[in-house]
Amino acid sequence: MFDLSSIGIAYGSLLMLVMLIVLLLTGMQLAFATGLVALTFALGWFGPQALPLVSSRMYSFVGSYVFLAVPMFVLMAALLDHSGIARDLFDAMNRLGRKVRGGVAVQTLVVAVILASMSGVIGGETVLLGLLALPQMLRLRYHRRLAIGVTCAGGALGTMLPPSIVLIIYGLTANVSIGDLFKGAFAPALILAALYILYVLAAAKLRPDWAPLPSDHADEEPEPTPPNWTKALMFPILTVAVVLGSIYTGVASITEASALGVVGIALSALIRGELNATMLKQSCITTLRSCGMIIWIGIGATALVGVYNLMGGIDFVRESILSFSDSDGLTTILLMMAILLVLGMFLDWVGVALLTMPIFVPIVVELGYNPIWFGVVFCMNMQVSFLSPPFGPAAFYLKSVAPKDISLGEIFISLLPFIGLQLIALALLIAFPQLALWWA
Numbered sequence: 001m002f003d004l005s006s007i008g009i010a011y012g013s014l015l016m017l018v019m020l021i022v023l024l025l026t027g028m029q030l031a032f033a034t035g036l037v038a039l040t041f042a043l044g045w046f047g048p049q050a051l052p053l054v055s056s057r058m059y060s061f062v063g064s065y066v067f068l069a070v071p072m073f074v075l076m077a078a079l080l081d082h083s084g085i086a087r088d089l090f091d092a093m094n095r096l097g098r099k100v101r102g103g104v105a106v107q108t109l110v111v112a113v114i115l116a117s118m119s120g121v122i123g124g125e126t127v128l129l130g131l132l133a134l135p136q137m138l139r140l141r142y143h144r145r146l147a148i149g150v151t152c153a154g155g156a157l158g159t160m161l162p163p164s165i166v167l168i169i170y171g172l173t174a175n176v177s178i179g180d181l182f183k184g185a186f187a188p189a190l191i192l193a194a195l196y197i198l199y200v201l202a203a204a205k206l207r208p209d210w211a212p213l214p215s216d217h218a219d220e221e222p223e224p225t226p227p228n229w230t231k232a233l234m235f236p237i238l239t240v241a242v243v244l245g246s247i248y249t250g251v252a253s254i255t256e257a258s259a260l261g262v263v264g265i266a267l268s269a270l271i272r273g274e275l276n277a278t279m280l281k282q283s284c285i286t287t288l289r290s291c292g293m294i295i296w297i298g299i300g301a302t303a304l305v306g307v308y309n310l311m312g313g314i315d316f317v318r319e320s321i322l323s324f325s326d327s328d329g330l331t332t333i334l335l336m337m338a339i340l341l342v343l344g345m346f347l348d349w350v351g352v353a354l355l356t357m358p359i360f361v362p363i364v365v366e367l368g369y370n371p372i373w374f375g376v377v378f379c380m381n382m383q384v385s386f387l388s389p390p391f392g393p394a395a396f397y398l399k400s401v402a403p404k405d406i407s408l409g410e411i412f413i414s415l416l417p418f419i420g421l422q423l424i425a426l427a428l429l430i431a432f433p434q435l436a437l438w439w440a
Contacts, residue, residue: 344385
């Protein structure tokens with residue numbers, strides 16, 4: 001076999017990148033592409049004796065106790081999706097939203113914040129809002145782009161608000177406290193949601209025809225039936241209080257809180273008479289599919305980073321990035337942000353986190369920045385990637401349930417103002433680190 005180590009780390013890094021891009025362009029899944037590249041370089045650079053080291057890194061990733069929180073939170077989101085809790089919550093808030101111009105869009109964002117605080121994933125939340133909120137706004141003759149943008153951007157808030165799966169994966173990769181990450185992300189996530197709400201209210205003020213009231217229509221719709229407020233609000237608020245309250249107060253760890261969340265949603269569905277064998281089966285299948293994707297990408301990316309580390313690649317990248325550094329390291333941070341934004345346009349967030357954070361986090365710490373702050377910045381960066389063309393997953397989730405006359409191109413165009421708001425929030429977070437470190 002050709003000795004790859006003879007080409008040196010610089011050309012080895014380039015060859016590794018080219019191989020990864022070529023394999024991805026063939027349509028191969030990221031998990032298998034990274035695994036194949038890792039295997040090729042492990043054998044070609046070190047020989048068969050390096051394989052046990054690679055396998056030990058993979059085992060340490062999937063064997064982490066904290067990693068149990070991931071399937072628990074995904075299962076909680078799946079149970080939420082398959083119950084009527086979210087629908088009742090939306091219907092209750094809808095009664096309030098109809099009173100204010102742009103109120104239904106604002107109410108959609110408020111519901112999105114509550115749902116994100118219950119689940120921590122974006123797929124189910126975006127689909128839920130696409131089924132509940134988008135038809136409602138279109139029926140009330142909201143401007144299509146405003147309705148689409150609010151639905152899609154609101155659904156993606158699950159990546160930012162605790163208990164975010166993105167923060168959990170970052171915490172595992174960077175070896176930092178996930179509880180501290182949850183505390184740090186809370187205020188920036190609310191700031192982002194507030195920016196969305198201010199944009200909606202400003203658009204409704206400047207362009208009243210973009211967000212008409214029901215009374216503006218000649219065929220005014222009848223007032224919806226008063227909801228059961230206790231049934232609609234008690235279960236979501238109780239779930240958020242139990243999960244986040246137990247984490248922030250130190251009563252339970254992240255893993256324990258995730259289990260409490262599953263029990264809470266299951267009991268809520270049981271009390272509502274919605275828990276049955278079919279619902280449990282569908283929720284478990286959804287969880288297995290989501291977690292299987294995360295674990296496989298994690299295995300491949302961990303193997304690739306492990307091999308690259310053995311090659312001396314992390315030191316090479318570190319020296320290359322630090323060569324761009326200025327006195328306070330801000331240029332280096334901005335360079336990392338640019339790299340993450342580009343990678344996020346083409347790769348799944350799990351792959352981006354597992355491929356880059358083992359390299360970036362030590363550099364961030366060496367520059368004197370707080371890794372908790374950087375984790376929140378990374379999470380905000382991934383917010384942008386969820387909406388960005390050509391592969392923004394939130395847009396594809398919404399497309400799967402949107403009316404057929406709404407094209408993928410129209411969804412991406414509708415998201416442009418919200419991407420701009422995300423970049424503003426990202427800039428504020430970089431300029432004012434205390435937004436993520438207020439609790440310290």
